[in-house]
Amino acid sequence: MLLIQVLIVLFAFYAVTRVMSRFRQGTIGRGEWFLWSGFWISVAIVVLVPDVTQWFAGLLGVGRGVDAVFYVTLVALFYLVFRLHLRIRGLEQQITDLVRKLALERAEKPGELRGQN
Helix, strand or coil: CCHHHHHHHHHHHHHHHHHHHHHHHCCCCHHHHHHHHHHHHHHHHHHHCCHHHHHHHHHHCCCCHHHHHHHHHHHHHHHHHHHHHHHHHHHHHHHHHHHHHHHHHHHCCCCCCCCCC
16 A cells, blocks of 8 residues: 555545534534545545546546546535535625614614714
């Protein structure tokens, strides 16, 4: 086994333990636990048994295993960027609504000094 394989498998094991820890703390839900645990276990499997990528490529109709992994990873990354974009837009909207509400509440209170509650 190559040193890079050992390092990646150890990191994947560490990542799975962190995912489990976050799940037990309630920071992430069951779906996220399943997704991230599956991802890191898949990474370890691909590193330990590289021929799995060739089998996967055959399922997708791609010539080489590394190409299949690259395509799937690229699609997954774009999807995650899209989800982050939507989440950020939602947070921006919530902040805008909150600031608007606070400004209207302060405007309705005559006689108060600016910046004081």
